[in-house]
Amino acid sequence: MATTPRRKPRSAKSSEVPDTEELVRYYRDMLLIRRFEEKAGQLYGMGLIGGFCHLYIGQEAVVVGMQAAALDGVDTVITSYRDHGHMLACGMDPKGVMAELTGRIGGYSKGKGGSMHMFSLEKGFFGGHGIVGAQIPLGTGLGFAHQYSGDGGVCFAYMGDGAVNQGQVYESFNMAALWKLPVVYVIENNKYGMGTSVERASASTALYQRGTAYGIPGAPVDGMDVLTVRDAALEAAEHARSGKGPYILEANTYRYRGHSMSDPAKYRSKEEVSKMRTEHDPIDQLKSKLLELNAIDEAGLKEIDREVKVIVTEAAEFSQNSPEPDPSELYTDILVDA
């Protein structure tokens, strides 16, 4: 069991206020990502997870809000290496994700991919890619496949503010606009590409305008507010799905942790981080809203906390009890037998 099962395809209007059940689900999905990532950080600290490990803490509202516009079983998602949140939001099993982080056979890639490389065709998640920007032509290709097969699907292709300066992003924008491919490009602007701020990397920091030369509409969105993201996602997805071509959303967000586990994050002030955490936290914001709307009471929130904690604890246990891949796995999955 991962995130709660999502509703069947429907055509929500962005003006429509989501029902309380849906709001509670966003809360739970964001909390699951938060707690999962905290646990991953802890396991990393224990030496159970190695190498690169990029946590999504702080950015939960982006993928949860975007997925609110996705059609289950049809749409596709692709991203780079800060990807655990996307996997959980797509409905992938936290046990399989955590076991991949610990490099065990029960992981999504049998322990052979690691943090940056997991895939689930069943859940429409196409990775998990380690080369900054490379996921954008790949995601454009997923959009191409949706159009070629006429399945009505849209690809949500995520990139960070670092990737927007890669040339292949613009090669992709050009082809997507030229062929009106159903792709929603989501720029998760968390203000820093590793240790370099957007201002020090991008000549123009209005990243949502990066498709202007190709006639691709773009919009900035408060990526710390799941409902705002959801509304923008519905509009962007509708645009792409209706055959009008790609759409760019720039979700302004923030990562609380360093770029990866070994990053002391000296390039930003403690005040900046704590201001975002205390004033803009996506989970706290939605929690206040839920209580305000009487969508849930404190007891209900506690129950969700408990439920999420159980899922994460079970995932952590599974990830430590699942065996390492058998040595014979070294030689499998290099080629498909023809």
Place this chain on the structure above:
Amino acid sequence: MPITVLMPALSPTMTEGKLAKWLKKEGDAIAAGDIIAEIETDKATMEFEAVDEGVLGKILVAEGTEGVAVNAAIAVLLLEGEDASAADTAAAPAPAAAAPVAAAPAPVASAPVASAPVASAPVASVPVASAPAAAAPVVTGAVEPFQPEVLTTTAYTLTDIPEKTYDKFVRMTVREALRDAMAEEMRRDDAVFLMGEEVAQYQGAYKVSQGLLDEFGPRRVIDTPITEMGFAGLATGAAFKGLRPIVEFMTFNFSMQAIDHVINSAAKTLYMAGGKMGCPIVFRGPNGAAARVAAQHSQCYASWYAHCPGLKVLAPWSAADAKGLLKAAIRDPNPVVFLENEILYGQSFDVPDDPDFVLPIGKAKIERAGKDVTIVTYSRMVGTSLEAAELLAAEGIDAEVINLRTIRPLDVPTILASVKKTNRCISVEEGWPYAGIGSEISAVVTESAFDYLDAPVRRVTGIDVPMPYAVNLEKMVLPDAKRIADAAKAVCYKA
């Protein structure tokens, strides 16, 4: 149960660190996410955040302590309702401290090369197995000293592959054979499409895709902008989703723009996905030297791509090779790099006249049988080597010419069987010598048929320079029949 807070690993290489400063004191309430200490790693000073909430019951390692092993207990956190006495009991067993995960890599450092005969410090002596599994399942890393049985499993064909024979043939050019192969496979499977620069309306920069737009329309024969990295990546993404793209590079020189997608995206994904997602795609186009187009447009990529697990690399010579192998490549569920040759496009050959004609990938062809010397080659150099064989025949040397057809997986049984018969071997390629295909052939023959050799294997390759433009210099670079014949005579000690 109080929670034991362990010394965290805060970088991929950290095994121990300094507990620089406690930011909370005993008795302080702690929320998840609070920074409780500063820890100096091998790279930087990091903030250590609490994962659980509670009260800091007891500090076990004083600030300023250096060399604290990863996973040593450093504090005890009391949960809601627990009192300080619980901290003492929890601290006593110090669960994970006795089984430091960091110990696994550490012994390597303690076995300095100088201290003892090399043999006494095998990797296996790392006492990984002794870590108590119950306390904290340990990441073991390497377990046994690893001795691969074969060098790789996917680089070589290791068993003989049967090949069908045909009795009816039709004469056609390599160009037509390639076009027919694509057309037949596109008729067979709607998921197959062709994408590249000038493939549709222009009918192909080298007219290989002539007529395909008319038959299959713009949905399946797609002109791209000049954007190799973009469309190679796009096609790879489409293949992830189950389509079967044929990507035409106008020439393989331009695949350098896209090589990240060929290797990192197409070739590696199946492995990274534990077999859950593959990439059935063909990257094709003319490879190697054309004529008078200078260094950036004259280069053989066989060695570049053959280096990489996860790819198959084919290089046809004749029209039959071109048709049979391209059909096989399109049907193959793996990424295939298909190296054609512009000079060969207009040459005519007999092609089996059979709708089911397909050639097996990984199977070489003996183009000319002989008993005195084996010439292993591919692509355009097959023709040049056959010319050389005629020169050699005039001098009484009977050469066997092997057309590899597939560069990866390499047909090792066919090469070895020939060498065991002739006892002499040369390789011929247009590409550069360093780490070239000839280097691989030489290694394989030396490793597996050394006792059969009467002379060292000799490589005939393109000269180790960027391709010059001047007609006389260009001619000096590529192997010709005489250079090949001279090398064959040399290994026969008849030079």
